[in-house]
Amino acid sequence: MSISMETKVQSEGGLNVTLTIRLLMHGKEVGSIIGKKGETVKKMRDESGARINISEGNCPERIVTITGPTDTIFKAFAMIAYKFEEDIINSMSNSPATSKPPVTLRLVVPASQCGSLIGKGGSKIKEMRESTGAQVQVAGDMLPNSTERAVTISGTPEAIIQCVKQICVVMLESPPKGATIPYRPKPASTPVIFSGGQAYTIQGQYAIPHPDQLTKLHQLAMQQTPFTPLGQTTPAFPGLDSSPPASTHELTIPNDLIGCIIGRQGTKINEIRQMSGAQIKIANAMEGSAERQITITGTPANISLAQYLINARLTSEVTGMGSL
Template sequence: MESTESSYVSSPEAARNRSPPPPKSPTSGNVEKPMYIRFLVSNAAAGSVIGKGGSTITEFQSKSGARIQLSRNHETFPGTSDRIIMVSGAIDDILKAMELILGKLFDELNVEDNEDVGPRTKVRLIVPNSSCGSIIGKGGATIKSLIEDSQAGIKISPLDNNFYGLNDRLVTLTGTLDEQMQAIDLILSKLCEDPHYSQAMHAPFSYAATYYSMSYAPNGTGGKFPNHKEDRSNSITIGVPDEHIGLVLGRGGRNIMEISQVSGARIKISDRGDFMSGTTDRKVTITGSQRAIHQAECMIMQKVANATERMMD
């Protein structure tokens, strides 16, 4: 396995031990065209995919013929605490690798929940904003067809303007393993036809600069703002909806203390009624090293995202 100091973790044994390619699927005429897919996993799930000493990721690469790369544990998708997996190769190889990865995560979920019936879970794909049109289609016709054909739920997030330079969106697939795999197959066939999609393959994990860039939104809305002592203290202020502040604080301040302890950052929340300019978002000031700020912000935004997702379900 490559050193954890590299941008991605993968196994050098894969190229030598790859098994013959699986039978071709009828996905499209572009089966042999080099492709890729990126998706989010929790840190715990990432550990399961890697396996002890890299054994699992080596096995999956050997069985599928695809290359599987994983971001480092502190390199997460902006606004989340999730790491990124990129699977690349021919489409059939990618599909085989995805089935192995998602199948393992589904199996572990079944063991935890003691369920006999396959659960409906979510997987979030990362797709360049410029390529989302090929999934949506004119008037939403394509995405409706994808949902009908796969029986999976498919939702595309809006582009998050809070992160300067972020040009990717999340495509959330909800369903059983079979439904998710069918949706992935269909989506890949659409992305394969998009000439712009392959461009991001050469920069699969370019969020570090994006995450630490300061975004100055008009009137301070939805942006990140450097503290006047930033050069000395590395401080940023983010906005959190007033209705979600309780989740960030936790009972008796438990959540915010945990976030501070885990990340090493100092966190201060503005008083009631003290909002970001032009919004009803409370000010949350995070101070510390860039890595500490990054981790604390990820943990805070994950709590907000989880609350928002529950409200939408």
């Protein structure tokens, strides 16, 4: 929920603040909000007075942005929460389940505001849970390629609305610090990997493959070094050498991240060598240099897989560091 204070207008009732709240929804939830030919979302816009925008794209996840004065936002939230409850009731009529699951909404909040939301020793989030009856959870990790975290609220629609009101107050009292990199869901066609409940995608220099792609690369690497996963190029059949010639690729890694590539007593680097079938050499630290040279030798498939595995280690390390 990126909350930005766009305007402050002194009105009779005190301060009237325009906010922007962002929600993360799955495709099915978005379909429910849009409705047939967009009728549901149009009705929500008309009746609440809030601007409701839904991110484009064939993504498994979409961002729903709600903007307007606080009272219009709360009306829009109430309509969404009651619509989700209606969906739950309808789905239950076809199932034997007797206990009604709670309505769940996921807000997207700049990580710099999450501390205020949790409060000292968790005091603020505890107070919110107790006073509204809603369950509130702040994700430990940031959403991929962003500086935002997911905040999950679940409970009855009434509890959710009260909880959102309290969250808005906290956000207004503690604006985001520094620039926020907003979370943008990736299209379904982009390779995605899940680690610790988070999806990682290929972004810039950190290339993380979809597990299927990793398997294909691994199989390819194994085919080209049939019985020798450590990089020797023994032909699959004596006298028939089908292995492509070995080539070399060099990478530079910052000194402070080299530890996550090597692992304790070299466990990680050995794992990467075995999985990729490439030979990997890490140069000694050069005096005055903040980087270390890594040399990868093997077939193109070996090298490609080794690079992916190294980048996967880097990304999980960087993402982990970012959430502290």
